[in-house]
Amino acid sequence: METFATRGYHNASLAEIAERAGLTQAGVLHHFRSKAGLLTGVLDLRDQSDIGTLGEERPRGLAFLRHLVETAARNAEREGIVRLYAVLSAESVTEGHPAQDYFRTRYEGLRGLLVEALTEAGELGEIDEGIDPVAAASAVIAVMDGLQVQWLLAPEAVDMAAVTELAITALLGRPLPEAD
Amino acid sequence: METFATRGYHNASLAEIAERAGLTQAGVLHHFRSKAGLLTGVLDLRDQSDIGTLGEERPRGLAFLRHLVETAARNAEREGIVRLYAVLSAESVTEGHPAQDYFRTRYEGLRGLLVEALTEAGELGEIDEGIDPVAAASAVIAVMDGLQVQWLLAPEAVDMAAVTELAITALLGRPLPEAD
Known part of the structure; x- marks a missing residue:
């Protein structure tokens, strides 16, 4: 690694x-x-040790979004994992890269998980109707990924967890529940 | 390239x-x-051909954010440039990479430009007080970067311009002005 x-x-x-x-x-x-x-x-x-493998055990609705913010906070304590992921996910778009299918499938799966969680949040009345879960899913994953590169280059200038929470609450139009 | x-x-x-x-x-x-x-x-x-070089000519306040959305739309027509940027920016965090200083400086500069534009938008009354320009700047850049990797792996599944606009309007709490 x-x-x-x-x-x-x-x-x-x-x-x-x-x-x-x-x-x-x-x-x-x-x-x-x-x-x-x-x-x-x-x-x-x-x-x-990853959210993609939570499967049926993952938190429902907005609790899953809170879980993502906690993941971003934990990531700030494990630079090696963040670096591995940031470097390989971007490198995977190069020609013939052996992890290209892995990351394509991974992003599809992550978007799917987020869409499910946001749909649940809508059904639970946790978020307003009218939020597009597919677009919001892409945005949440994108902001988490993009912050990793900025943070790796300037850790003192970027607070991954705080900015992730800011972006998620903005996209949802309301604060996240506190952690359990 | x-x-x-x-x-x-x-x-x-x-x-x-x-x-x-x-x-x-x-x-x-x-x-x-x-x-x-x-x-x-x-x-x-x-x-x-990049926003980082707009310098004194850049659009003021929210018009600059609209310009970023237009950049994301234009990027969907120039995959090679997007790929170059996505691959090299992430690869730059590897040990001894010759573009590491370039990207560190570039992100600092982009965050600075965004902070300026958001501060202007506040002064012009275009956005609410209480928006943290530094955190919002990191978030906007992150979402644009993260979307590039998702889009390169699955162009039919990700609309970079639409999701960028969604994230920006969510972060600012109001719609962007139309393009000139």
């Missing part, structure tokens, strides 16, 4: 990764077959 | 760039000294 985060996928070398893991390159390839396979393994590992 | 956009900086080869430009590698290096120098040249070229 550290090597992909600090160098990006293309510029990461298997030799460096093997050395940091105390393995030979052949040892790494025995477990992951290729550098692309290793990247997939890293992304799977990252997903284990 | 095309090679950096489709491959990223680290994965771009001078040999490919030289061939596409109809030059030898020595010819490219004669003009730009190094791959890093070439990247700087490409970023300078990109800036010539």
Whole structure:
């Protein structure tokens, strides 16, 4: 994770990764077959602590949006994960990148989760009718992603959680519930 | 520009760039000294059509925010520029990347421009007092950046201009003026 985060996928070398893991390159390839396979393994590992895997357990309605703000706050304590995600998600749009399908599917899934949560919030009477859940979903994900790059370049100038909450409450036209 | 956009900086080869430009590698290096120098040249070229260079000529107050929405609309017609920017801005947070200072300075400058425009909008009575221009500036830039990655991966699923306008009007609590 550290090597992909600090160098990006293309510029990461298997030799460096093997050395940091105390393995030979052949040892790494025995477990992951290729550098692309290793990247997939890293992304799977990252997903284990991720909102995308909350599934049926995720908070309902606006509580899910509060959960996203808490994720942004937690991200400010784990720069390596943020860097990994920011670098690889953007690098994934380059030609033939092995994580391109991963990120395309991931964004589809995230937009879907947000649309569900916003639709629930509407049904629960937590937000006004007339809010377009599809557009709001894209906007919420975009602001979280965009803040990561600004924060990585100037951590003292950007408060990811505060600005995420500002954007979400603005989009919804009302404050989020407090955390449990 | 095309090679950096489709491959990223680290994965771009001078040999490919030289061939596409109809030059030898020595010819490219004669003009730009190094791959890093070439990247700087490409970023300078990109800036010539960019909001960051509007300087004193930029629209005042909310008209500047309208200009940003128009930029997002225009970006949907120039995928190569969007890809170049999305890939390089995120890749710039990797260790020792030659465009790291460029993007750090660029984001500082963009946030500064937005803060100025929002402060003007407050003075002109175009927006309510109580809007934090610094946080709103980060949010507007973030949503535009984040949408680019989503759009590059799924252009049919994301309307950059519409979602940018939605986010800005939500943050400001009122509609933007129409374009001139």
